Amino acid sequence: MSRTFPQIALIGAPTDVGAGHRGASMGPEALRVAGLGEALRARGLDVLDTGNLLGPANPWQPPTAGYRHLDQVVEWNRRVMEAVASQLRFGRLPVMLGGDHCLAVGSITAVAAHCRATGRKLRVLWLDAHADFNTCEVTPSGNCHGMPVACLCGLGPRPLTHLGGDAPALQPGEIRQIGIRSVDPGEKKLVKEYGLDVYDMRHIDEVGMKRAMEEALAGVDDETHIHVSFDVDFLDPVIAPGVGTTIPGGPTYREAQLVMEMIADTGRMGSLDIVELNPAFDDHNRTGLLAVDLVESLFGKSTLMRD
Numbered sequence: 357m358s359r360t361f362p363q364i365a366l367i368g369a370p371t372d373v374g375a376g377h378r379g380a381s382m383g384p385e386a387l388r389v390a391g392l393g394e395a396l397r398a399r400g401l402d403v404l405d406t407g408n409l410l411g412p413a414n415p416w417q418p419p420t421a422g423y424r425h426l427d428q429v430v431e432w433n434r435r436v437m438e439a440v441a442s443q444l445r446f447g448r449l450p451v452m453l454g455g456d457h458c459l460a461v462g463s464i465t466a467v468a469a470h471c472r473a474t475g476r477k478l479r480v481l482w483l484d485a486h487a488d489f490n491t492c493e494v495t496p497s498g499n500c501h502g503m504p505v506a507c508l509c510g511l512g513p514r515p516l517t518h519l520g521g522d523a524p525a526l527q528p529g530e531i532r533q534i535g536i537r538s539v540d541p542g543e544k545k546l547v548k549e550y551g552l553d554v555y556d557m558r559h560i561d562e563v564g565m566k567r568a569m570e571e572a573l574a575g576v577d578d579e580t581h582i583h584v585s586f587d588v589d590f591l592d593p594v595i596a597p598g599v600g601t602t603i604p605g606g607p608t609y610r611e612a613q614l615v616m617e618m619i620a621d622t623g624r625m626g627s628l629d630i631v632e633l634n635p636a637f638d639d640h641n642r643t644g645l646l647a648v649d650l651v652e653s654l655f656g657k658s659t660l661m662r663d
């Protein structure tokens with residue numbers, strides 16, 4: 357069950373250009389202050405903090421032609437893609453510290469290319485309150501953090517869909533979305549059209565988190581690279597207030613722990629995003645501390661007596 361991980365590379369991507377509220381740019385530092393690196397090292401893991409990427413400032417402009425800050429979003433994603441790709445080439449496990457969720461276009465484009473090049477199967481586990489499958493035609497906000505899954509599946513502005521050269525970077529069948537409870541009307545049509553596998557909160561209520569996760573992990577084998585894209589607003593806002601787009605009715609602390617432990621049990625996690633932590637909305641960094649606690653579980657911390 358337990359496995360040895362390669363060296364972990366923390367990659368800070370301090371930007372909120374894709375979000376509708378300012379502050380996710382402070383996420384990487386809040387995760388460090390909450391002790392992310394130390395907690396993983398205390399588990400015996402080898403952690404390299406590569407520092408923060410640099411990128412364009414947030415001009416804080418209203419959307420134009422359906423997108424807010426598209427040029428800045430593209431530039432940040434290019435840098436994230438390059439950083440994640442180079443850490444994968446070094447054989448390290450990249451942990452991208454967002455930043456808002458638009459950055460998953462860059463990280464997952466890099467991970468998908470790595471999987472194709474090494475003959476690995478890819479399974480993306482998208483832990484989120486939102487499907488993030490909007491396009492400029494249907495978005496209610498113009499915020500690019502509501503669009504990364506669509507971009508990865510080939511639907512969106514060409515500089516993002518073709519960030520890695522080819523499109524789509526990801527097949528809809530390679531992703532499972534878990535914890536979903538806020539999907540915009542036009543977005544919902546697209547999610548259905550593309551046939552995404554969504555484990556929404558209603559399904560989780562009905563079958564329980566254990567079965568939902570077994571379903572989401574079905575087919576994962578020794579050849580599978582799991583990428584976890586952890587949007588902190590996945591968690592119920594009662595326990596995780598430090599995000600820009602809170603949606604009530606999310607997983608409890610125990611349910612979230614179970615998600616992380618079941619992923620850890622597969623031994624197949626090869627890359628991770630931690631995104632949307634927004635210290636401007638937090639209370640004494642409690643959401644940052646909770647995120648660190650859950651990430652420790654992703655890396656094998658367990659309270660199980662039978663271990």
Ligand SMILES: NC(=[NH2+])NCCC[C@H](N)C(=O)O
Nearest residue numbers: 457486490497499501502601
């Ligand atoms: N990664 C996120 N927090 N996404 C929130 C998206 C909210 C909303 N669906 C929108 O597109 O504006």
Ligand SMILES: [Mn+2]
Nearest residue numbers: 457484488587
């Ligand atoms: Mn998201």
Ligand SMILES: [Mn+2]
Nearest residue numbers: 485486587589
């Ligand atoms: Mn979200």
